[in-house]
Structures are given as C-alpha cells and as structure tokens.
Amino acid sequence: MTDPVTDPVTDLVLLLLTAFAVWTGWRVFRVDSMVRASFSLMLSFMAVGAIGLLLSAPYIGIATVFMMAVEMMVMAIFMVMFMMNPAGLNPMMMVHQHGVSIAAGLAAFLGLGTAILLSAPPSDPVPPQARVVAQLGHELLGPSMLIFETAGVTLLATMVGAVILSSRQGRHGAADEGSRPPGLTAGGAPAGRTPGEEGGPGHHHHHGGHG
C-alpha cells in the first residue's frame, strides 16, 4: 500500500471532492427553489463526508452523510412550509443583503485563507491497524462526555421548546385564538373568514374552561 499522504490518486480525489463541495455549495444560491437548494447543500456536505473517509475518519464521514440526508429532508419540508411556495418549484430569489453577504464572504475567505497559508498543517498518518471507530467512541464517552452530553441535552431542549412554541394547543387555549390574518392590501380588512362568520375555521362554541 502506498503512503496515503503522497498518493497522487488520493490527492486527485480530494481535489475533485473539494471542487464538487464548492460547486454544489454555490448552486444552493442559484437554483431558485428551496427543495433544490436543500439537496444541493446535502450533496455539498456529502462531498465533505467523503473527504472525512479519505482522512481515515470512516464513522464521522459516513455519519455526516446520514445526518445531512435526514437534516436536509426536514429542512426541505420546513422551508417549503414557511416560504409559501407549496411545491418548491416556483422560481424565487435566493439571495438578499448583497453588500453585507459579499463583505462577510470575502472576510471569511481571506481570514481562513490566511490562517491556512500561515499555519503548518500536521502530518500525522493513521496506522492502518488503528481502530479509529473504537477510539472515537472512547473519546466521545470518556474525556469528551461532558461536552457531548451538554450539546445533546441542549439540542433536545431546543427541539422540545420549538415544538411547544409552534403547537396549537396550550394551557391557555388554542394559540391562534383571537388572532387575525393580515390584510391583503396595506391597512385593508383581514384576509380569510372573520371570526363571527358561520362555519369558519376559527369559530368555536363556548367550551367549558379548565379547572
């Protein structure tokens, strides 16, 4: 087996994967559809996961593919839900705040580029017989247990909080009770049915109060 550090095939694959990750990342802003943007981003992350495989981190590389596929699926659903573009196929503008985003992109590129050029990257080849997945497991559930668990519990609390905030039912009645949709014109009458109207979705007969 050739030394993976100087193997030209590995270098070529790495370059191709990097180019693919950058290209699909750029496509996210050019495809004019939330679903296409989500899955372009997924492809970009999958290329990064494949680079993880090249760096002898099989678990992290494959888990990246798994996490990103699930995450982008969820993101596509929620993006389309919130973007009022039911199919996600209607053209829409994917970029805004041009000045700020160009400045932020340039600053990040120059900063990271300088950091890479000025630092000496380590050359630390992984021995082929190293049990990298087991080592990662021991690290995550050993010295890094506190960080790992803190991040996990924080994420869980965030998810539970988001579900509670977006849920219609609550201790004080339905969340949309008394809410009025915005008018179709500025200062106009609310869109949709008015609460007093017969058979409206917001129309409720009086239910017994709690306790």
Place this chain on the structure above:
Amino acid sequence: MTGLLVLAVLATLLAGACFAVLLDRAQPALVAEFFRARVETEAPDRLNRDLAPAWYLALAAIGLSVVPFAPGLALIDSPAGIVIWGSCEALIVVTIFLHGWAPNAPFPLIGAYRYAALALPVMLPSMFVLIAAALPAESLSLVAIVDSQREIWNVIRQPLGLPLFLVVALALTLRGPMDYADGADIATGTSAEESGAARATWYLARAAMLVSVSALAATVFLGGPLGPLLPGPVWLWLKTAALMALTAWLGNHVARPPPGRMLTLLWILLLPLSFLHLAISGVLAL
C-alpha cells in the same frame, strides 16, 4: 475475490428482484409497462424525475454490498458498516421524496410529503434496533455482528428487533401498511404521473430494495451466512428469501391506517418500544 463479491451482489439483486416480482404476481403488468408511452407533466424537475429510480436502485445495491456473503467476507467491509446502511436508509427517504416532488403535480407531491413525514420517525426505531444488534458484537461492523451470532441468533436474543425492523422494511419498500408514498388512495402517489419504462424501473427498484433490506435483516437478526452443511451464501439467500416472503405477506395482509393515526402509532408506540428494546439489549450485553 472483490470481483466475485461484486458478481454475488449483482446476481443476488437481480435474482431477488425477479423473486419479488413473482411474490407480487406483477410480471405481466411489468412487461406491458415497459412498452407504454411516457406521460409529460408541466414544468417538471427533469433531473430528479429521470434519476430517482436509478438512485433508488443504486441505494439498494450499496445497501446490499455491506452484507457479508460468508463469515468475514463482505464487499464493503467497513468498521462502520451498519452506519453505511443507515445512510442508505436516510437517502432512500430523500429519493422517494424527490421522486414525488419532481413531476410538479398534486398527487405525487401529496405522496412525497406524506411519506417524508412518516418515514422520518421510522428512521429512529431503525437506528435503535440496529445499534441494539451492534451491542453484543461490540462493533458497528456487520461482519462482527454475524460473528457475534455464532452461539445464538439475535432474533432470539433480542426478540423485539426483527418485528420493529420489519416496519422499517415495509416503509423502505413502500409496501402495505407503510405505503404512504405510492398508495392507491392517492392514485399511486409519487408514481401517479409516471408511465412506461420509468414507472417499470421504479417498481423494479422497489423490488431490489426488498432484497437489500431483507438481506440486511437476515444478517442482523438471523445470523446471515451462518448455518450447518450448506455454504454461507446459500444460507444467506434462503434467509433473505424467507424474509422477503414474510415482508410481502405482511404488506398484503395488514391494513394501512390513516396517516395521522400512523404518525401517533410511530411516535407513541414504536419509538418507546425501540427505546425499551435498546435498554434491554444493553443490559443483556453487559
């Protein structure tokens, strides 16, 4: 040896897909479908519409290639083999969603969203069941999971595992109670606007996926290639065929609840059950 394993994966996929078509008694309809004209929808996403069946088929092949055909012998012998399968599962959901989203038509889109909403909670029990099977083996490698079943198969040691995984198998192959993507109630859902060779390929990919998911279940719960007298691959094929028949039978005989009720079942019943399964398996593996 690699060439032989590639051949074994492809032959298993082909023969298994033929067996799945026979199980469904779908061969005349399938042959006729190849000669039908193609239907066009308005402003579709052509890339995803044309490639979704191919991705489904490719994911079935990748999923099968982590399965050991003999003890210690798999095409992709990765220390994280079970995570590769998990990635395939997640990408299958994406593929089926894109298959319904790409035609830009109502029924396929309803099928796509309905399926995505129901298949994502199915991923969770799937992961817990597979992690539970990795516990006695103390490894995420499928080769090690087969080796850990030399004394006793996981189907006996972890009795909840196979029933829970069969729900996953039904969801990944769009069958019976879990067929929320291509169900008859929404005019075959994601396939509603599809005709001709594309529709036939989609069906064949579903058949290939049945082979792949059954082979994985046979490996994780029934000892895979382990068995007396007969060589390893034959045992794997027999177990895979039995699980394919069981999954097809379940698909034909279990009713499909409305999506809302199924969502409740998945989150309220199946997820806690898989937690319980993982906890019991963890205590037993200590």
